[in-house]
Amino acid sequence: MKQKFDKRRGVQSDLSWVFSALVVSLLLVGAFWAMQTSGRVDSFLLATAVVLLVSAGAGSLKNVIRARNLSGQMMADSMTVALQEQILSEHTIVCVTDTFGTITEVNKNFSETFGYTKDEIIGQPASALYRTDAAGSVYHAALITVKQGSLWSGLEELSDKFGRRITTQTTISPKVGRNGQVVGFVFIRTDVTSAIAQSAEDSRNELVEILRDGVIIYDPWSYEVSYTNDAFIRRSRWATDTKDPKSLNDLFHKHEMQLFQRYLGPLLNNEAHQVMFEFDHASGPVEVLTHAIEDMPGKRSLISVVRDISERKKAEQLKLSSVSTVSHELRTPLTSIKGALRLLDSGLMGEMTHDARKLVNVAHRNSERLLAIVNDILTLEKLHSGNLMISANDVDLRTILTDSAEANAPFAAECNVKFTVEDIGKPAHVRADPQRLMQVMSNLLSNAAKFSPAGSDVKMRIRDSGDVWRVCVEDQGPGIPEHARDTLFDSFIQIEGTQSNAFPSTGLGLTICREIVHRHGGQISFDTKVGEGTTFYFDLEKSVASEMSMNETAVA
Amino acid sequence: MSELKKIMHVDDDEDILEIAKMALEMVDGFELHQFNSGAAALDAFETVAPQLMLLDVMMPGMTGPELSRNVRERHAALNTPFIFMTAKAEQSVCQELYAAGALEVITKPFDPMSLGSQIRDAWSKR
Numbered sequence: 001m002k003q004k005f006d007k008r009r010g011v012q013s014d015l016s017w018v019f020s021a022l023v024v025s026l027l028l029v030g031a032f033w034a035m036q037t038s039g040r041v042d043s044f045l046l047a048t049a050v051v052l053l054v055s056a057g058a059g060s061l062k063n064v065i066r067a068r069n070l071s072g073q074m075m076a077d078s079m080t081v082a083l084q085e086q087i088l089s090e091h092t093i094v095c096v097t098d099t100f101g102t103i104t105e106v107n108k109n110f111s112e113t114f115g116y117t118k119d120e121i122i123g124q125p126a127s128a129l130y131r132t133d134a135a136g137s138v139y140h141a142a143l144i145t146v147k148q149g150s151l152w153s154g155l156e157e158l159s160d161k162f163g164r165r166i167t168t169q170t171t172i173s174p175k176v177g178r179n180g181q182v183v184g185f186v187f188i189r190t191d192v193t194s195a196i197a198q199s200a201e202d203s204r205n206e207l208v209e210i211l212r213d214g215v216i217i218y219d220p221w222s223y224e225v226s227y228t229n230d231a232f233i234r235r236s237r238w239a240t241d242t243k244d245p246k247s248l249n250d251l252f253h254k255h256e257m258q259l260f261q262r263y264l265g266p267l268l269n270n271e272a273h274q275v276m277f278e279f280d281h282a283s284g285p286v287e288v289l290t291h292a293i294e295d296m297p298g299k300r301s302l303i304s305v306v307r308d309i310s311e312r313k314k315a316e317q318l319k320l321s322s323v324s325t326v327s328h329e330l331r332t333p334l335t336s337i338k339g340a341l342r343l344l345d346s347g348l349m350g351e352m353t354h355d356a357r358k359l360v361n362v363a364h365r366n367s368e369r370l371l372a373i374v375n376d377i378l379t380l381e382k383l384h385s386g387n388l389m390i391s392a393n394d395v396d397l398r399t400i401l402t403d404s405a406e407a408n409a410p411f412a413a414e415c416n417v418k419f420t421v422e423d424i425g426k427p428a429h430v431r432a433d434p435q436r437l438m439q440v441m442s443n444l445l446s447n448a449a450k451f452s453p454a455g456s457d458v459k460m461r462i463r464d465s466g467d468v469w470r471v472c473v474e475d476q477g478p479g480i481p482e483h484a485r486d487t488l489f490d491s492f493i494q495i496e497g498t499q500s501n502a503f504p505s506t507g508l509g510l511t512i513c514r515e516i517v518h519r520h521g522g523q524i525s526f527d528t529k530v531g532e533g534t535t536f537y538f539d540l541e542k543s544v545a546s547e548m549s550m551n552e553t554a555v556a
Numbered sequence: 557m558s559e560l561k562k563i564m565h566v567d568d569d570e571d572i573l574e575i576a577k578m579a580l581e582m583v584d585g586f587e588l589h590q591f592n593s594g595a596a597a598l599d600a601f602e603t604v605a606p607q608l609m610l611l612d613v614m615m616p617g618m619t620g621p622e623l624s625r626n627v628r629e630r631h632a633a634l635n636t637p638f639i640f641m642t643a644k645a646e647q648s649v650c651q652e653l654y655a656a657g658a659l660e661v662i663t664k665p666f667d668p669m670s671l672g673s674q675i676r677d678a679w680s681k682r
Binding site: 324327328331332333334335336338339340342343346348371 | 569571572574575576578579582583614643644645646664665666667668669
């Protein structure tokens, strides 16, 4: 009887301690959640906290219940506590450890949340649940606090059995033995992973809502839409007239969806961090920039930012048409200048003195040069704006080489050099615009001829280089000095001291070559040795026809 | 096939009119009737009665293609052929002009020494 009484008194004194801690802790927990949930104090969590603190003060719930049963009194109260235990167990994740932090007991919620069976986790250190070393050291610091008889509450970053991130709101309380000593720890956790994600998503969405660009988040495989911002919905003329799109298919037409499928591949294969493509939407041209994001732990989504680029397109068009206009405005006076000089030179207006003829020639040559610059600028502008039509024909590079050697032979003769073509002995097919490739070759050949010593050969050859054919133009000129190499392909770059009045250039030739080769998906570069010569080369992807004819050759 | 003699040349640029006059009269012996606007050319068309028209494309007021359309509407029976001269040498522009019924499209700058033979070649394939 005495023993029973003592026990009861023990419990009561425990409870009085609990009540003072309860008030303080309730305030703390409540304030914390008020912050976390932007003003929504979760009543369930408060209830949990109440129960938790009762148990904490008593050492553990079971101790409380056992003590009350022993007393044989206050049955109604113990019913309440039993009910509280049930609530606790149903809604929270409970884990009990010994003083070394070795797990001795877990509830069903624990197993469900972390994926471990009781057998797997009991006997394991609780520290194993922590996601990072930093999270682990918070845990160790918390235990020191709890050992001294206080409660610890806070957010924890944990990992489940499969490495998924789990964020919990955790309270650690000491487990007090019969003699009042701390015999272990009780971890009461609430899984707030999705609440945290939600809160992060809420603030992200707030930001995204005020953007002028349309933002849409969707599943990469099913195209199920999980989010669209205001700007996206405001943009009119989607495939269906919906304010609440469920799938990308509700928004984009079939041919537009094909664009998505084609461009998103590299993102899904982790080959690219972001992809961008443009297309002409019914409401105007748009640019779509897409990133992969981890929306929820372990769940990948795609976020596409759809930007209206009609203004930019208009500006580009305006620029193009103004360049074209300037070019036209320059050609008209050039027509008169060149025409007048040509008539003077013809002798129809009477014979000129030798010196007068020389001056007319200077003027005529420079008017030719001016015209070449105007033409090159126009070509370049069209290449930059993408308005230069590049046809895709099946082209045998051997034909391009022999044709360009022939077409530029008069210039070679002027420079007193010879263009030679080395035979590769097999077809070298690419998908290309033959006219544009001829333009590249003409530029490379005229450069090579200009810089070659009289009487030398400029050699052209094709190299089989894996997936690509490499076209080389080799001269025996002075080579390109080191300081000029980096900027050689930039506009209006000419190597100092190489300007010749006999063979003037526009300084745009190599820029045009680079643009054309890039438009064909190829690369252009050069090898050079001062005093020995330079080889310019460009690589173009082999076409299927070329593969086929190679196989045919192999079979034959 | 009659020999080409009388040409109506329309361009708003006086210098180009001058160069063309020297080239086509002195070098090639054509009879050139020049106008610096489409409207003036249209008014004089009946009086001049040219065998061929040589028209600049970009002109203020009435463009070359507009002038050719007007002439064809008013003097359909004559079926006077026309050649355009343009400083816009883009392929697409040339294609449009041929589609509008041009006998030939000559790009500027043109070579005054060979302009006459270019016109004769076009006249012969009419």
